[in-house]
Amino acid sequence: MVKIAIWCRHQETSIIGMGPNIPWHISSDFKRFKRITQNKALLVGQTTYESFPNRTLPNRKIYILSFDKDYKVSDPQNHMLIPLESVADIQEELYISGGASIYKLMMDKSMPDFIVDSAYMGQIDPSFKGEPVTISRSIELMHQNYQKITDDFILDNINTTIWAKKGHPVDEKILEHLKNAIYNF
Numbered sequence: 680m681v682k683i684a685i686w687c688r689h690q691e692t693s694i695i696g697m698g699p700n701i702p703w704h705i706s707s708d709f710k711r712f713k714r715i716t717q718n719k720a721l722l723v724g725q726t727t728y729e730s731f732p733n734r735t736l737p738n739r740k741i742y743i744l745s746f747d748k749d750y751k752v753s754d755p756q757n758h759m760l761i762p763l764e765s766v767a768d769i770q771e772e773l774y775i776s777g778g779a780s781i782y783k784l785m786m787d788k789s790m791p792d793f794i795v796d797s798a799y800m801g802q803i804d805p806s807f808k809g810e811p812v813t814i815s816r817s818i819e820l821m822h823q824n825y826q827k828i829t830d831d832f833i834l835d836n837i838n839t840t841i842w843a844k845k846g847h848p849v850d851e852k853i854l855e856h857l858k859n860a861i862y863n864f
């Protein structure tokens with residue numbers, strides 16, 4: 680299975696959320712996420728899953744991590760609770776889509792093959808309340824273990840680059856898919 684981590688973080692602070700929400704609203708970022716993950720399988724933590732409108736994302740299969748074995752998903756045909764130890768058995772391409780605890784878990788333990796790193800260079804919207812959620816550790820690991828394999832691509836104040844694991848072969852088909860989804864608006 681090829682794993683791709685995908686996030687949009689605040690460039691200076693590595694914040695990805697404030698309470699349950701993302702503290703900026705840039706529609707091209709949502710569209711990029713949709714183009715990349717359309718008809719693909721996602722892995723998310725329960726908090727992120729709860730933050731999706733109606734706890735769903737159309738046309739995507741969603742694997743959810745929760746310590747609560749009785750957690751009920753909104754769409755049992757397309758959404759599955761998965762124990763952490765079974766994630767390695769997933770065969771299809773897997774898009775690791777947050778939140779911070781899941782990025783950290785995957786960056787520490789299993790190192791995704793690719794990272795789609797979107798860095799938001801604007802201001803955090805002060806109207807969002809709640810605890811800041813950061814991915815500083817994951818960004819540190821990205822800089823240590825990955826190399827940037829694309830040029831900067833800036834749109835609406837968000838710089839998106841693709842990173843690949845140092846010293847590992849790159850899956851060209853998936854790289855092509857990522858580039859198409861990022862560059863072709």
Ligand SMILES: NC(=O)c1ccc[n+]([C@@H]2O[C@H](COP(=O)([O-])OP(=O)(O)OC[C@H]3O[C@@H](n4cnc5c(N)ncnc54)[C@H](OP(=O)(O)O)[C@@H]3O)[C@@H](O)[C@H]2O)c1
Nearest residue numbers: 686687696699700724725726727744745746777778779780
């Ligand atoms: N900007 C972005 O790109 C982006 C993307 C995604 C999310 N976000 C933001 O990130 C924030 C949420 O991140 P978060 O770290 O607080 O929450 P999270 O990672 O989405 O979910 C945390 C939950 O996942 C489950 N979990 C974590 N580790 C587990 C393990 N080892 N085994 C089984 N289950 C496990 C637990 O669920 P239970 O409590 O049910 O046990 C835990 O409470 C929100 O603000 C969201 O908007 C931002």
